[in-house]
Amino acid sequence: MQNSDNKYYIGVMSGTSLDAIDVTITSFDDSVEIVSSKSFDIPLPIRQSIESLCSPGDNEIHRMSELDNQLAQLFASSINSLIDSLKIDRRRIQAIGSHGQTIRHMPNNKLPYTLQIGNGALISKLTGITTVTDFRRADIAAGGQGAPLVPAFHSSIFSKSTKSRVILNIGGMANITILNNQPSVAISGFDTGPGNILLNEWILLQQNLNYDKDGAWSASQNYDEYLLELMLQDSYFQLPPPKSTGREYFNLSWVKNCIASLNKPVSVSIVQSTLCELTARSICDAISKYAHKTDEVVLCGGGAHNKDLVSRIKTISGLNVISSAEFGIDPDFVEAAAFAWLSKQTLEEIPANIPGVTGADQPVVLGAIYPRSLRDT
Ligand SMILES: Nc1ncnc2c1ncn2[C@@H]1O[C@H](COP(=O)(O)OP(=O)(O)OP(=O)(O)O)[C@@H](O)[C@H]1O
Numbered sequence: 001m002q003n004s005d006n007k008y009y010i011g012v013m014s015g016t017s018l019d020a021i022d023v024t025i026t027s028f029d030d031s032v033e034i035v036s037s038k039s040f041d042i043p044l045p046i047r048q049s050i051e052s053l054c055s056p057g058d059n060e061i062h063r064m065s066e067l068d069n070q071l072a073q074l075f076a077s078s079i080n081s082l083i084d085s086l087k088i089d090r091r092r093i094q095a096i097g098s099h100g101q102t103i104r105h106m107p108n109n110k111l112p113y114t115l116q117i118g119n120g121a122l123i124s125k126l127t128g129i130t131t132v133t134d135f136r137r138a139d140i141a142a143g144g145q146g147a148p149l150v151p152a153f154h155s156s157i158f159s160k161s162t163k164s165r166v167i168l169n170i171g172g173m174a175n176i177t178i179l180n181n182q183p184s185v186a187i188s189g190f191d192t193g194p195g196n197i198l199l200n201e202w203i204l205l206q207q208n209l210n211y212d213k214d215g216a217w218s219a220s221q222n223y224d225e226y227l228l229e230l231m232l233q234d235s236y237f238q239l240p241p242p243k244s245t246g247r248e249y250f251n252l253s254w255v256k257n258c259i260a261s262l263n264k265p266v267s268v269s270i271v272q273s274t275l276c277e278l279t280a281r282s283i284c285d286a287i288s289k290y291a292h293k294t295d296e297v298v299l300c301g302g303g304a305h306n307k308d309l310v311s312r313i314k315t316i317s318g319l320n321v322i323s324s325a326e327f328g329i330d331p332d333f334v335e336a337a338a339f340a341w342l343s344k345q346t347l348e349e350i351p352a353n354i355p356g357v358t359g360a361d362q363p364v365v366l367g368a369i370y371p372r373s374l375r376d377t
């Protein structure tokens with residue numbers, strides 16, 4: 001319930017799937033409470049600009065800088081509309097944590113880098129609220145992957161239990177946080193590989209649809225075991241953690257290369273089924289290899305709505321799989337709430353990366369702060 005003393009933090013997430021901008025207004029006073037949340041559409045021209053900047057091309061600096069501002073305008077108008085609909089006093093909002101749009105994630109480059117855009121100075125100006133962005137760079141500077149950053153938040157919510165849990169976020173990529181019920185066992189986690197990304201890209205190519213609703217298409221066929229084995233041989237799946245990945249690695253070209261190596265015809269619907277099995281199998285393999293003591297899996301991210309994918313994960317793992325909704329947190333807004341929480345850690349100068357997860361050489365305070373304009377007080 002809204003309390004007149006509560007302090008609020010806003011989280012803004014626009015992930016690799018480019019499905020929507022998720023905004024939450026959250027308080028962390030007694031426990032985590034998502035006061036309000038909404039997903040906002042990404043207009044097609046902006047989506048196309050993001051997609052074209054995700055791979056090398058001409059005139060990148062100019063295109064990126066314009067998109068940086070366009071995204072900030074879009075984030076700010078989404079935030080402002082959610083605040084206005086609730087009639088919350090802006091002065092009670094301590095910060096906006098804006099993840100930004102990843103256009104390149106290269107943690108294993110010789111000089112590692114990651115790039116999330118959505119101009120924090122402009123968001124701060126257009127909302128009148130202190131804005132924290134650029135959460136991943138400090139971890140990369142400390143030698144980490146810059147990802148995943150949500151495990152500390154997952155731990156703050158889901159770790160108080162006699163059960164050993166895996167928090168599984170199925171966004172564009174899939175990532176797990178391993179929370180052992182023995183406090184002496186360190187928190188761990190990593191990107192297991194593709195989440196929704198390959199399923200989305202294949203159905204877009206074949207049927208011009210943004211996603212396979214409820215996994216109806218993938219469920220309509222059996223998978224091809226040879227294609228599956230070939231895909232599972234990709235070195236990313238064998239790589240030990242810490243590791244993170246993105247759409248510059250797992251994408252349509254990756255799928256096409258695997259099909260080309262198969263050397264036999266395969267129907268487009270069998271490919272969709274095989275991609276769904278690959279996603280489920282790579283997640284379950286990671287859990288059985290690195291979290292074999294798991295009692296239950298807590299599911300969040302848009303992939304939680306894919307019935308076929310979730311059913312495959314249940315069958316392969318044999319584990320109890322429950323939604324984060326059972327803990328009062330809508331699975332579609334866990335990531336946005338995490339960035340609201342991360343902005344609080346930044347303002348309080350609390351390190352929020354977990355070196356055992358990202359591979360950083362030390363805990364670091366994450367994020368760049370763009371203070372609200374004093375004229376706006
Ligand atoms: N009913 C549904 N059936 C199948 N898939 C769904 C359904 N609803 C959502 N999805 C999938 O979830 C995706 C969006 O998930 P999400 O918003 O968690 O990903 P994201 O924005 O890439 O986030 P992240 O930063 O975690 O990668 C959609 O693109 C779609 O593939």
Ligand SMILES: [Mg+2]
Nearest residue numbers: 015017019020
């Ligand atoms: Mg999303």
